[in-house]
Amino acid sequence: MWGMIKLTHExxxxxxxxxxxxxxxxxxxLVGNTDSVIAITVRAKGLDYYSRILSAQLKPLYFNLKDLKLKRSGDRYTGYLRTSRNTRVILDQLPSGIEILSIEPDTLHFxxxxxxxxxxxxxxxxxxRFSRQYNLYDSIAVNPDSVLVSGRKEILDTLRFISTExxxxxxxxxxxxxxxRLINPGFYPPVEFSVDSAEIKLSVEKFTETQVEVPVELISDSPPGSTYxxxxxxxxxxCLVAMKDYNRLDPSLFTVVANTEALKESSDRRIPVxxxxxxxxxxxIKIEPDKVxxxxIK
Structure with a gap:
């Protein structure tokens, strides 16, 4: 009984x-705020304090700075917010039945x-990792393929890509x-993305291994009119080819060359193809033989 009375006291x-x-x-x-914590003295019944205030203080209080008046100082801009004039903004984020007695500091600087x-x-x-005989048919499609990143110029200049999860x-x-989901690279102040995720599409097909015979073309500095x-x-x-493309495969689609210039830099009398x-x-996958x-013939 005493405990219940105690919990109903203010x-x-x-x-x-x-x-x-x-x-x-x-x-x-926002690159800095001199006051990142505020202390609020509130009046509440004991039951309200223990059950709601304790849990509420684990969450941050949010302030809308969109219309904040700024003063320029070199490359930076400063602004301030009176906490005493934002009591309603604070109360809306606290449990009901709470009365604010004081807020420290009175001014927040940004x-x-x-x-x-x-x-x-x-x-x-x-x-x-693919099932047996299956593989990626084309490169991974990403939509969107890029994201508009906003932040400090010196940070943006270091970014070459944005990774997904x-x-x-x-x-x-x-x-x-x-x-x-897109992964924020973790700079301070953090950068912002125009979108928070991207869609990937994988085109997967069944492949088979096959062989094609292709004639060799010789590139030579032999005298004009020479035959070889x-x-x-x-x-x-x-090579590997998707089953759906198998009938499209033809030797005429390949060009294989051997350049005699390669002999000038090697003691091997065979020419790499x-x-x-x-x-x-x-x-x-492979070429056999890889030299000719x-x-x-004059």
């Missing part, structure tokens, strides 16, 4: 709150700089679409 209690800005003046970024914006590419941070996928055997012959005359290219043209829908000999 108490004057001082609680501390971290403060945060919910909106900023246009084209300005420091701003001019904000800059820059469009930066989004890079998906993903790990992909890390995600690991296993056993992939079909197309996949998923939205991933390579040994062997054709090479075997082993190079694939200079191939279909975009295949992946070359040649004979000039």
């Amino acid at each position: 108490y004057d209690v001082t609680v501390r709150f971290n403060i945060e800005a919910s909106d900023l003046p246009k084209d300005r970024i 420091i701003f700089e001019k904000g800059f914006s820059k469009k930066i590419a989004i890079r998906p941070d993903v790990s992909l 890390y995600k690991s996928y296993t056993g992939l055997d079909k197309d996949l679409t998923e939205k991933l 012959k390579t040994f062997p005359e054709k090479l075997t290219i082993t 190079k694939v200079i043209a191939a279909p975009l829908f295949i992946k070359v 000999e040649y004979l000039i």
Whole structure:
């Protein structure tokens, strides 16, 4: 009985709150505030204090600075806010039945700089493992492929890309679409994004390994009118191709060359071969042989 009476008594209690800005003046970024904590003395019944005030002080109090009047000082801008004139703003964020007796400090000071914006590419941070014979058919599509990042110029100049959250996928055997959260790089003051997530699309197909025989073209500084012959005359290219593209594969889509200039920098009399043209829908695994000999026939 005594405990219940005690909890219904009125108490004057001082609680501390971290403060945060919910909106900023246009084209300005907050780089500092001399007062990041305010102490508020409130009057409440004991039951209200223990059950609600204690939990409320774990959350920050937000102040809208959008219409704050600023004074320029060099490259910076300063502004202040009277807490005594924002009692209603504070009360709206506290539990009901609370009476504010005092607020310290009476004035909150804020420091701003001019904000800059820059469009930066989004890079998906993903790990992909496919089912047997399946693979990525095309590069990962990201939508949007970039994000408008706002913040201090010296911070923006260091950013080359913005990563998504890390995600690991296993056993992939079909197309996949998923939205991933963008990761703020963690600078102070923090940068802001025009969007907070990006959608990735994976195009997955079943692949098969196949071989194509392709003739070798010789690039030589031999006298005009000379004819030549390579040994062997054709090479075997082993490649991966999606099943849906298998019938499109043709030797005429490949160009393989051997340049005799390479002999000037090597004691080996065989010439390395190079694939200079191939279909975009295949992946070359190996070339056999990877070197050829040649004979000039006059």
